[in-house]
Amino acid sequence: MNFNHIPVLLVETIKALSCKKGGCYVDATLGGAGHALEIAKQIGANGFLIGIDRDSTAIEAARKKLAEVKPQVKLINDNFKNILQILTELRVEQVDGYLFDLGVSSHQLDTAERGFSYRQEAPLDMRMGKATETTAADLLNNLPQSELEKMISEYGEERWASRIAEFIIDYRQKKPIELTTELVDIIKAAIPAGARRKGPHPATRTFQALRIAVNNELEVIEKTIENIVPTLKVGGRIAIITFHSLEDRIVKHKFKDLARKCICPPDFPICNCDQEPQLKIITKKPIVATEEEVAKNRRARSAKLRVAEKI
Structure with a gap:
C-alpha cells in the first residue's frame, strides 16, 4: 500500500533542528518519512538516523523511502514513550536532535478501514498501532x-x-x-x-x-519530553509539531518549566531550589504554516511548531 503523507512545516522544521553533519537524530513519529528524508540529507554519510513509529505500515513505507540515503538508519516499530529503552538497546547515549510530529498522519486519515475519518464509512477503530x-x-x-x-x-x-x-x-x-x-x-x-x-x-x-x-496521546507527551532532555547534547534541539490546542499547551508549558531557573513559590524571599534551566526556548511564539502551504495542504492549517535547545 502506498503511504501518502505530506510533511507539514518541512522547511521550517529542518531549519529549526539545525542538523549537524555526522549527527545523531531521532524522528520519533516517522510517518511517511518526509521529515526523516530531509534530516538524512542534512546529516550525511557519517550521521545516524533513528526512526520510530507505532504504525507498522509507516515503518515499511519509510524503509523503502530511506533505502538509498547515506546515513546509517535504524527504524523501530514502537511507541515513542519507550524512547529511553530504544536508545539503550541501540547503545546510544546522546542525541543531537529530536523531532515529534504529533497527531494522525494523512495516510491514516485517508485509509478508510482505520476508522480515523468521519468522512468515510469504516469500523470505529482509530488505533495508531495494532499493539493497542x-x-x-x-x-x-x-x-x-x-x-x-x-x-x-x-x-x-x-x-x-x-x-x-x-x-x-x-x-x-x-x-x-x-x-x-x-x-x-x-x-x-x-x-x-x-x-x-x-x-x-x-x-x-x-x-x-x-x-x-x-x-493515550496526551499522557505520554509531557513525560517523554522530561525523559529525553538528559539524553540531548548541549546545543541539541527538540522540535515538536502539534495540531490542536491541548497538545500545544502541554509542549509550551513543559518547555517553559524546563527553561525556568527557579521553581520556588513566588512568595519565597530567597531562592533555595537550586534549579538550573535545562532548555532555552527558541520559538517564543509557535511557527505556523504559510498561506501558500495551507493552500496546498489543508491539514497544515492547525500545525504549530515549537523548538527548544539544550543548554
Whole structure:
C-alpha cells in the first residue's frame, strides 16, 4: 500500500533542528518519512538516523523511502514513550536532535478501514498501532455516560459533550455503535442544527477526543519530553509539531518549566531550589504554516511548531 503523507512545516522544521553533519537524530513519529528524508540529507554519510513509529505500515513505507540515503538508519516499530529503552538497546547515549510530529498522519486519515475519518464509512477503530487493544468502538460501547462526557469535553473541547454522550447512551441501548457513519449521525442528532452550521464539521471534536483517548496521546507527551532532555547534547534541539490546542499547551508549558531557573513559590524571599534551566526556548511564539502551504495542504492549517535547545 502506498503511504501518502505530506510533511507539514518541512522547511521550517529542518531549519529549526539545525542538523549537524555526522549527527545523531531521532524522528520519533516517522510517518511517511518526509521529515526523516530531509534530516538524512542534512546529516550525511557519517550521521545516524533513528526512526520510530507505532504504525507498522509507516515503518515499511519509510524503509523503502530511506533505502538509498547515506546515513546509517535504524527504524523501530514502537511507541515513542519507550524512547529511553530504544536508545539503550541501540547503545546510544546522546542525541543531537529530536523531532515529534504529533497527531494522525494523512495516510491514516485517508485509509478508510482505520476508522480515523468521519468522512468515510469504516469500523470505529482509530488505533495508531495494532499493539493497542482498545478501539474507539470499545470506548463508545462501554464507558459510562459521565466518562464519555468528560472524554469528549476535555479531549475534544466540545461544548455539546453532554448531549453527545447522552445520545450515544440512548443509541447503544438499541444496538452497539460499530461504524464511523453511525457515530456521525449520533453527533449530528445531538448538536442543534443552528450550531452545526458554524465552524468545522460537527464530528471533528468528538472524533479527535476518541483518537486521543484510544491512543493515550496526551499522557505520554509531557513525560517523554522530561525523559529525553538528559539524553540531548548541549546545543541539541527538540522540535515538536502539534495540531490542536491541548497538545500545544502541554509542549509550551513543559518547555517553559524546563527553561525556568527557579521553581520556588513566588512568595519565597530567597531562592533555595537550586534549579538550573535545562532548555532555552527558541520559538517564543509557535511557527505556523504559510498561506501558500495551507493552500496546498489543508491539514497544515492547525500545525504549530515549537523548538527548544539544550543548554
